[in-house]
Amino acid sequence: MDSIFKALADPVRRQVLDSLRASPGQSLAELSDQFEMSRFGVMKHLGVLQDARLIATYKKGRFKYHYLNAVPLQEMTDRWIGPLLEQPAARAVTDLKTQLEGPPDMTRPDFMMQIYIHCTQDALWHALTDPEANAAYNFVAGSCVREGSQLIFRTPDNAVMLILTETRLTPETRVESTFEPHWAGPDVPLTASRFVYIIEPQGENCLLTLEHYDIPAGQEGVADGWHRTLAGLKTWLETGQTVKFSHQTAET
Structure with missing residues (x-):
């Protein structure tokens, strides 16, 4: 639970989740184009989100595609709000x-x-x-x-x-x-x-x-x-x- 709150505390990571909700299956390059930071910076944010299980990835060839994984958020909602x-x-x-x-x-x-x-x-x-x-x-x-x-x-x-x-x-x-x-x-x-x-x-x-x-x-x-x-x-x-x-x- 702590990792979820940590991941959601950063506005850039929240924007990443919003982007993946609107357009699932984006590559690192597609996500990086939306932010004024290096690909390495975006990659670090993706790592935090993945550690919190808020994103899931699908690898095809050289590319990795990212998806919002809303299950932890649903579990948090069921526990605290439901x-x-x-x-x-x-x-x-x-x-x-x-x-x-x-x-x-x-x-x-x-x-x-x-x-x-x-x-x-x-x-x-x-x-x-x-x-x-x-x-x-x-x-x-x-x-x-x-x-x-x-x-x-x-x-x-x-x-x-x-x-x-x-x-x-x-x-x-x-x-x-x-x-x-x-x-x-x-x-x-x-x-x-x-x-x-x-x-x-x-x-x-x-x-x-x-x-x-x-x-x-x-x-x-x-x-x-x-x-x-x-x-x-x-x-x-x-x-x-x-x-x-x-x-x-x-x-x-």
């Missing part, structure tokens, strides 16, 4: 349609986040691939069933809301899947994007990296859903409790 606010049981999910295009090795993620979870590698793998486990921590799903390589999520009123189709599995380490949102209704053309889970054991913990590809312009709200789902995953694995991190609706 208890002060009355939170209703649910809020409508953000409308999303996505488009599948290009092989994974030809693009970089549109959205990326990382989260440390105190659990075994086996337990995390089970939680990501088991339908009952997915239903327990997904922030809006009422149920989830597996049909072959598909995980089918339904709302509490039994309407199909999301279909994940696993395209490649590396046991205990990596899940590649398509992402088909169905909550927009039958009049909206059905499209799909894709995402990857990467599991890295870290002693008694695991580092889970999520990479989401091919999110079309104007549909970046999928990131909010991922924050809430993975917060639920962490809570479920570490405490055994089912907590639905649903949207907050302000009362008037």
